[in-house]
Amino acid sequence: xxxxxxxxxxxxxxxxxxxxxxxxxxxxxxxxxxxxxxxxxxxxxxxxxxxxxxxxxxxxxxxxxxxxxxxxxxxxxxxxxxxxxxxxxxxxxxxxxxxxxxxxxxxxxxxxxx
Amino acid sequence: xxxxxxxxxxxxxxxxxxxxxxxxxxxxxxxxxxxxxxxxxxxxxxxxxxxxxxxxxxxxxxxxxxxxxxxxxxxxxxxxxxxxxxxxxxxxxxxxxxxxxxxxxxxxxxxxxxx
Numbered sequence: 001x002x003x004x005x006x007x008x009x010x011x012x013x014x015x016x017x018x019x020x021x022x023x024x025x026x027x028x029x030x031x032x033x034x035x036x037x038x039x040x041x042x043x044x045x046x047x048x049x050x051x052x053x054x055x056x057x058x059x060x061x062x063x064x065x066x067x068x069x070x071x072x073x074x075x076x077x078x079x080x081x082x083x084x085x086x087x088x089x090x091x092x093x094x095x096x097x098x099x100x101x102x103x104x105x106x107x108x109x110x111x112x113x114x
Numbered sequence: 115x116x117x118x119x120x121x122x123x124x125x126x127x128x129x130x131x132x133x134x135x136x137x138x139x140x141x142x143x144x145x146x147x148x149x150x151x152x153x154x155x156x157x158x159x160x161x162x163x164x165x166x167x168x169x170x171x172x173x174x175x176x177x178x179x180x181x182x183x184x185x186x187x188x189x190x191x192x193x194x195x196x197x198x199x200x201x202x203x204x205x206x207x208x209x210x211x212x213x214x215x216x217x218x219x220x221x222x223x224x225x226x227x228x229x
Contacts, residue, residue, distance in 0.1 A: 006156075009154065034217055041225070043206075043222050046219070104157040104158075107154075
């Protein structure tokens, strides 16, 4: 049962435009959400997070939006740069579960074209 | 220089052999995790440990074993019972179970290939 889903395996965006990556979840107990960026043969690096008490969090070019009623979150990157080309994973956790395990989506490969 | 060190980066194994992947951290984080990455499947949790001498099974623990004898170290053994061990293995740490939210910090990964 895939509790966190990224339905787009890949996305191609022109440099300077906005990149929008989407993520859906099914577990209503999730209350903390994160986005990670991963280059080939490297570990993921943390980008941005959002708690369920918020619906938006912004950090520089990156903004995460959370729609709890739709169980949907999205990551906006603007403007997109060539260095943003990577695989992006969304992840979720439920505080009440104590151990704070992160459940990851399948990832979306973002390619920024010059 | 603080961080998470995974070794070896690349490892080849014959079928039927056990192999141990190392994960060492000097971030003084309490919690440590092992994830596995396969193409198109994201990261799946194998085992995790919140404190020394304690660890819990994740979603895909069968065929794996771990130990947590020291805070800094969380080695993962891939046993011959693991049916499809070829994958990219990622170790991660987190500050501790008492801290709400909080991101995981990942190592560089170890790629295991079974010949």
